[in-house]
Structure formats: structure tokens, C-alpha cells
Amino acid sequence: MSDHHPIANHAVLILGMHRSGTSCLAGSLEEAGLYLGEVNTAAPHNAKGNRESRAIMSLQDDLLRANGGAWDAPPARVIWSSEHRARRDAIIATYPNNLTWGFKDPRTLLTLPGWLEALPTVRFVGTYRHPLAVAASLNARNGITLENSLTLWLTYNRLLLDYHRRFAFTLICFDWPPRRYHQRLLMIAPALDLTVPATGFAFFEASLRNNEASENKNPVRLAWTGLRGLLGKQPNRHKGVLPEEVESLHQQLQEIAA
Incomplete structure (x- = not known):
């Protein structure tokens, strides 16, 4: 596809780790x-569905597997075979060339170079979440340990930061209070040639955050509740639980998104 292909010019990719608000x-x-095509609108761990294309998710799972990895065991490098490229191009061809379209799949952070080959003028928007909130959610959904969850958080969000440095897209934080989250959406939509709904954004509700029962509660504090079983009950064991590298990366994302 050329740089001026209409489909490429209208594409938007939503980047972010699993359990981070994508x-x-x-x-x-x-x-x-934003035209998402046929996506999942109901899922056990997403009250309104994960909004993912089954075809894209299947392609990316197969791609990661072919490179010796998986979403929860990222391979050191991802090489796109001719078969994977053909499947990618067939998927892209299903999207209309007269609408702004896009997709979300957290695996895209691991596979993005191959998408850039086909969509060189694609635009991005990114989302992140506090590492402990992600860890609590991954443990509840997949039984992943705190240590492994934080390692995954670091891997995915390093890539998010690297791509932000390269493409300078807007970031939003899934931990933000509803009002601030909505305000950022009001900035993001027109920047992507989308139209703010006349009645405002209704999709986002604080209850969509797993581990949060009320929008008045701090999602990070609630994440600690979910992590008690991982950390045990030893006094002060939770102190310093975040590795310095994780803490530093989270701080960088906060500063960029502020």
C-alpha cells in the first residue's frame, strides 16, 4: 500500500496494554x-465487550505463536511471514475507504512494525493504567502473579512510550476521574477527525474499571485490595512493591498525559 492509500490515511490504532482501558x-x-467493524460487544471481563475484531485478534495470536510467544509471554522479536502479511492485508481491505476506521488489540504494541508497513500514515491514540491496577485485574482474570504482571506491564508500556516518542500521539489514563477522562475524550475526537456526540460520551462509566465498585473510590487503592492475596499479610510487605523501573516508567507516562 502506498503512503496515499485512502484506507491508510483514515486508519486509527488504539494502543495500550491489556486491562488498561483500550x-x-x-x-x-x-x-x-470511529468505524470498528464487527467487534466483540460482550465479554466476561468487559461489561460492554472488549471491542476487538476476532480476525485481528486471531491473526496476532497466530503471529505471536509463530515467533515463539504469546500475549502474556512476549517474544523477543516479531517477524511477519508472507502468510501473516497476506492475512493483514485482507483484513485491512474489509474496512471502508471513506470513513475513519480503526481497531484496538493490546497485542498491537508487540506487532506494530508489520501494521506500519501496510498503514504508513496511520494515526494513534494511547491509554495506560497504574501498574498495580493492571496487576490486580490480570490476577483476577488470568491468575497471573504480581511479579509476572508487573513484568508484562513494563514490556507493553515501554513499547507504548517508545512509540509515543516516535509518533507523538495523545495519551489518556484509565485511572482518571470520569470528568477528567471525558475532558480528554473531547480533545481526542476532533484531533482524529471524529465528531463529539451531541449528548456527550456515554460509553465510559467508572464501573467499567474492574476492581472498582464506585467512581468515588481510588482505583489504585482498590487494586491493593485485590492484591492482598498475592502479597500475603506480612506487615509492610507491600511497601516498595513496585520495582524502580516500573515506578519510573509510570511517572513518565503520567507526565506525558498530564
């Missing part, structure tokens, strides 16, 4: 006119 961001942008 579904919420995709659903919100869909309200503003």
Missing part, C-alpha cells in the same frame, strides 16, 4: 464515529 477508549471513539 476497550473503553475504543467504545468511546466508536460513539464519535
